[in-house]
Amino acid sequence: MGRPFYPDHGTEREKLGIMRRDSQTKDRKKPNLGRRIAASLMRFWLTLRYRWLSRRYGKLVVEEIHGLPLVILPDVFNPVLLRSGEQLARFIDSYDISRESTVLDLGTGSGVGAIFAARRSAFVTAVDLNPSAVRCARINTILNDLEERITLLHGDLFEPVQGCQFDLILFNPPFYIGKPADELDRAWRGEEIFERFASELHSALAPGGCALLILSTDGEGEALLALLHAEGFNISIAEKVDLINEVMTIYEVTSSKKRTDV
Secondary structure, eight states, X not given: OOOOOOOSSSOHHHHHHHHHHHXXXXXXXXXXXHHHHHHHHHHHHHHHHHHHHGXXXXXXXXXXXTTEEEEEOTTSOOTTTSSHHHHHHHHHTTSOOOTTOEEEEETOTTTHHHHXXXXXXXXXXXXXXXXXXXXXXXXXXXXXXXXXXXXXXXXXXXXXXXXXXXXXXXXXXXXXXXXXXXXXXXXXXXXXXXXXXXXXXXXXXXXXXXXXXXXXXXXXXXXXXXXXXXXXXXXXEEEEEEOSSOEEEEEEEXXXXXXXXX
């Protein structure tokens, strides 16, 4: 049962509630102080981590997630350095994917999402607009011996798979709205991507299918959620990770519309 809500004016119960909160203020100071210290230390550590990891950004590097090697080409989004790709991959690794599921990985980048889905015996189609990302994902598909389970396509969002439907759609979208400066910047920002994804998702989902999105408080993800709500999708939180300087949330999106075209 949730805590009852009392209005801001009126009752003795409210006054007592205020008194209880006041009496607990001192007790909460120590935990709050401890959390502030912990947050400060974490921010300091994150700053050091970023400075160290940023030396690998925009360079040819080899990363590792759950023991799987990933080659990252210079102009391809690094899922470890920027964390969202790694968070989504770790979630997929324990997500309930049936052996014969069809999966679409939109904006695959290094191919990390597609690879972790394919390890669960799913058939995966991976799409990216960045030609270097497609090459990068192909390298990693071969490196992890999954080329028979992953099909790689060059194209923009759903365009290369028009007319196809998928049981699961993965999307780690650009967090910001705007014109990208270059191919690498496409991983950070885009124009009308949220609108197009929300409007085209219904036709790409198989009956009973769902999409997994990862969004960050350090971004404009609320705009995408609002568009999905407007399109009639059901949205639930599958996982939330507090990284101190940002909170990353994985959302499960399902259609509330009854399909009449299948």
